[in-house]
Amino acid sequence: MPRITPATHCVAFDMFGSHLSISGSMVNALTEAVELGMDTVQVFTKNQQQWHTKPLDDGMTREWLSELTRLGWTDRVVSHAGYLSNLATPDDALWHKSIDLMTIEIERCEALSIPFLVHHPGAFTTSSREQGIERIALAYQGLLTRTKGMRTILCLEGTVGAGSQLGGTFEELAAVRARAINLTGAPERIGYCLDTCHMHAAGYDMRTRASANAALERFDSICGLSNLKAFHINDSKGPCGSHLDRHDHIGKGTIGGSLPDPTPEALRDCGFAAIVNHPRLRDVPKLLETPKGDDPDGRPWDSINLHMLRSLIDGSAKLPVPQPTQSPARTRPRNETKLAKKTPSPSKSGKKPALPKTSSKKKPAASPTRTVARTPSTAKNQTKSEKSRSRRPR
Numbered sequence: 001m002p003r004i005t006p007a008t009h010c011v012a013f014d015m016f017g018s019h020l021s022i023s024g025s026m027v028n029a030l031t032e033a034v035e036l037g038m039d040t041v042q043v044f045t046k047n048q049q050q051w052h053t054k055p056l057d058d059g060m061t062r063e064w065l066s067e068l069t070r071l072g073w074t075d076r077v078v079s080h081a082g083y084l085s086n087l088a089t090p091d092d093a094l095w096h097k098s099i100d101l102m103t104i105e106i107e108r109c110e111a112l113s114i115p116f117l118v119h120h121p122g123a124f125t126t127s128s129r130e131q132g133i134e135r136i137a138l139a140y141q142g143l144l145t146r147t148k149g150m151r152t153i154l155c156l157e158g159t160v161g162a163g164s165q166l167g168g169t170f171e172e173l174a175a176v177r178a179r180a181i182n183l184t185g186a187p188e189r190i191g192y193c194l195d196t197c198h199m200h201a202a203g204y205d206m207r208t209r210a211s212a213n214a215a216l217e218r219f220d221s222i223c224g225l226s227n228l229k230a231f232h233i234n235d236s237k238g239p240c241g242s243h244l245d246r247h248d249h250i251g252k253g254t255i256g257g258s259l260p261d262p263t264p265e266a267l268r269d270c271g272f273a274a275i276v277n278h279p280r281l282r283d284v285p286k287l288l289e290t291p292k293g294d295d296p297d298g299r300p301w302d303s304i305n306l307h308m309l310r311s312l313i314d315g316s317a318k319l320p321v322p323q324p325t326q327s328p329a330r331t332r333p334r335n336e337t338k339l340a341k342k343t344p345s346p347s348k349s350g351k352k353p354a355l356p357k358t359s360s361k362k363k364p365a366a367s368p369t370r371t372v373a374r375t376p377s378t379a380k381n382q383t384k385s386e387k388s389r390s391r392r393p394r
């Protein structure tokens with residue numbers, strides 16, 4: 001498996017990945033993760049903006065499972081649920097529809113050997129926090145009854161806590177889980193996912209190693225670190241306590257000190273270092289949900305951000321800086337630049353930047369390429385795949 005880290009580099013902490021596109025075929029996300037030197041990956045298993053779900057294609061599922069087994073990744077892939085579900089809603093119709101959709105999400109994870117399904121707890125809208133928490137717990141009761149015997153662990157994601165959104169405090173996350181366990185008796189199927197951007201925006205200061213460690217200690221005492229199944233590693237455009245859900249590249253946001261040109265040395269004492277060096281987070285998948293695309297030098301942002309995180313591991317040798325690679329195996333379709341320029345945000349809300357402005361300025365001719373050995377059947381979907389590569393979760 002190609003790795004950015006040289007063989008001589010003794011990395012004690014692994015399990016780095018990113019949210020990658022499944023467009024074309026599910027297996028494309030695995031291929032891309034391997035080619036970017038990752039240890040795991042996060043995916044949507046269906047279109048995250050649609051209620052409608054096409055059943056999983058048998059051939060595609062077989063291809064995914066065989067690659068997953070070959071890589072030894074059956075214990076680590078994370079799925080992010082779509083955005084339409086709101087398990088906390090007081091609206092009965094929407095609540096039932098949400099449970100139906102989440103049931104499908106769980107069934108798909110089970111079929112694809114994905115052990116972790118991350119989802120946003122939901123928003124209580126016109127009801128109350130307490131009622132919202134009860135609704136989520138009741139939804140879990142239905143979900144875990146329907147999917148009894150399945151292994152997928154539902155992971156409540158910590159949020160920025162904007163408006164009536166639940167999950168902005170550790171206490172709230174713990175209250176949902178406790179009540180859900182109460183109703184289901186299935187603690188083993190209910191976990192958490194944290195997101196550095198969300199934590200910071202929610203008011204847990206992640207700017208220094210000490211403050212981030214303090215936040216993690218607090219999480220441990222309230223929620224239990226052993227229940228943390230996935231960690232989203234993103235910098236935050238909004239300052240601490242802003243309740244703004246805007247992800248940024250590692251070091252460029254307010255966690256890293258809004259550095260125009262972040263270096264591992266400059267981030268040595270920031271919160272990201274606390275996470276990558278935390279002994280109890282070693283086996284927890286750490287996933288980037290930072291903007292996609294390439295930097296002005298044609299290097300994939302995922303490689304740059306991944307390199308940054310790995311370089312923050314204490315005692316790590318100086319890692320080779322990611323380089324753009326020239327490979328005839330994967331030439332980007334011409335219109336991608338246009339797409340990158342014209343589509344400022346692929347997300348539903350339009351609140352997310354698809355690419356940093358700098359990355360769409362110069363590009364192209366010597367277009368950046370990572371080596372991808374795509375099969376002919378997936379190659380024909382490349383344009384679509386490329387188009388949606390910047391889709392990433394919140």
Ligand SMILES: [Zn+2]
Nearest residue numbers: 197245393394
């Ligand atoms: Zn987010």
Ligand SMILES: [Zn+2]
Nearest residue numbers: 120157393394
């Ligand atoms: Zn999320």
